[in-house]
Amino acid sequence: MEKDLCLLKSLIHRYEVANFVVERGLHVKVKDLMPEELTVDQFKTLRFLRHNVNSTASELAQFFCVGKSSITAIITRLSDKGLLDRVPDDGDRRVIHLKLTEEGERISSLLEERVQNVLADLIEHFDEKEAIAFIETFEKLAKVVKAAL
Amino acid sequence: MEKDLCLLKSLIHRYEVANFVVERGLHVKVKDLMPEELTVDQFKTLRFLRHNVNSTASELAQFFCVGKSSITAIITRLSDKGLLDRVPDDGDRRVIHLKLTEEGERISSLLEERVQNVLADLIEHFDEKEAIAFIETFEKLAKVVKAAL
């Protein structure tokens, strides 16, 4: 009991430390990849829209766990930059679909590739077996986290 | 070659997805634990100062990978709330040490415990062996990320 509790606390602390370093470090590395005119959050929005065609502001808000007014702000900035268009739905005139422009597609896919290259460089420090085991546990964790929301 | 590249890309994609869910989900869960008057970033600053007594603004800036003016802003807010004090160094009058007040200590340790409880609930979904293997790889990753900055 005593020992288990101690182990648990130790694991939690180690997780907190490692998580902080990875999160902060990756954020900085991704930020360095961004062109002058794009923030990391804006890139993540473009990336989501590239892989979820015809999404709406509400879907983005749910995915990113923020209020809809945040999404309005961010898509307005992206629209002003000419990276996406607001396309009204034919059936329900309340809903607005978000569609990347050609330039939005281009820049998003370019940046996605760059980010993947950064991650590839990191993953190559691990042997295949360890990487797979890690990601499998990570996915379980993601599932547990999602369920706990 | 072809197969390895494909595996790598698949692993990267799985990592990106899982990482997003975990990061966003944990942020929301931690935010829910915060009292009215404290943001998550402010809590993280208090937590750092509790475990790194006598730190300075420069050390905080380096740790959080942000500019010093961001740190000035955040510690001014925490100081205004009475959660920390600026204590000038005796030797070098340029440096200001940051010291939690009693209330800062109290609230930080309280919140730290709550956050750890959230993490404990998550970790208990995994058997000991898997959790340890996961965290060991995670720490390796943190080391690689840190080295790549």
Next chain:
DNA sequence: ATCGAATAGTTCAACAATAGAATTAATGAG
């Protein structure tokens, strides 16, 4: 010992992200 470079911290202006309340417009259920 002094003068210029470097360092620690702050200030200021600008911008991005966010929350939350109020608003508009359209849909849907009784």
Next chain:
DNA sequence: CTCATTAATTCTATTGTTGAACTATTCGAT
């Protein structure tokens, strides 16, 4: 038809962030 609901926007305020300019202090090379 009316009223509640839904999708999106607007507006205000706050927080975090950057980068440049600034103050005060210390350090180092001559």
